Amino acid sequence: MQETKKIYYLSVFNRARSQIAEAFTKKYGGERVSVESAGVDGAKDVHPLTIEVMKEVGIDISQNRSKTINMKKFVDSDVIVKLCEEAHERCPIVPFGIQQNNGILKTQLTPMRLKQTLSDFVAFETKSKPA
Numbered sequence: 794m795q796e797t798k799k800i801y802y803l804s805v806f807n808r809a810r811s812q813i814a815e816a817f818t819k820k821y822g823g824e825r826v827s828v829e830s831a832g833v834d835g836a837k838d839v840h841p842l843t844i845e846v847m848k849e850v851g852i853d854i855s856q857n858r859s860k861t862i863n864m865k866k867f868v869d870s871d872v873i874v875k876l877c878e879e880a881h882e883r884c885p886i887v888p889f890g891i892q893q894n895n896g897i898l899k900t901q902l903t904p905m906r907l908k909q910t911l912s913d914f915v916a917f918e919t920k921s922k923p924a
Contacts, residue, residue: 800828801870807832807859808840810876816852829870835861 800818804811811830818828836859847854867873 795825797824798822798826798872799866799870800826800872800874801867802828802830802874802876803862804830804832804876806834806836807861808836808838809843812839812843812854812857812859813847814874814876816847816854816857820852829860829863829866831860831862831866833862835859 802811802814802818807830811832815828815830818826822828838859839854839857844855
C-alpha cells in the first residue's frame with residue numbers, strides 16, 4: 794500500500810491561492826494525499842470570489858476557514874509549497890528532509906485577476922473532461 798504524502802500549502806493570508814491548491818489537491822489526490830493549507834498571516838475568511846469560482850468547477854469550499862501556519866503540521870509535512878513570494882520570504886526555514894517547492898506567483902492577485910484566472914481554469918477543466 795502506498796504511503797500517504799502530507800502536503801502543506803502556504804500563502805500570505807490563506808484566502809485564495811492556498812485554498813484553491815488545497816481543494817484541487819484533495820480532489821485529484823484522493824486518499825494518496827493528506828493536504829492542509831495556511832497563511833503566514835491569518836485572514837478572517839476565504840475570499841468570496843475564491844468560493845464562487847471554485848463552486849463553478851464543482852468544488853464547495855464555502856465551509857473552509859482561513860488558517861495561520863501550524864508549526865506541527867509544517868514540520869510533519871512531506872512537501873511544503875509556498876505559493877507567493879511574500880510567503881516564501883516570511884516562511885519559517887523548511888527543515889532538512891522535507892521537499893520544498895516554490896510555486897511563486899510574482900503578480901498581485903487582485904479580485905479581478907483571481908476571477909479571470911479561475912474562470913480560465915474552469916473553461917480548461919470543462920474542455921478536458923471526456924464526453
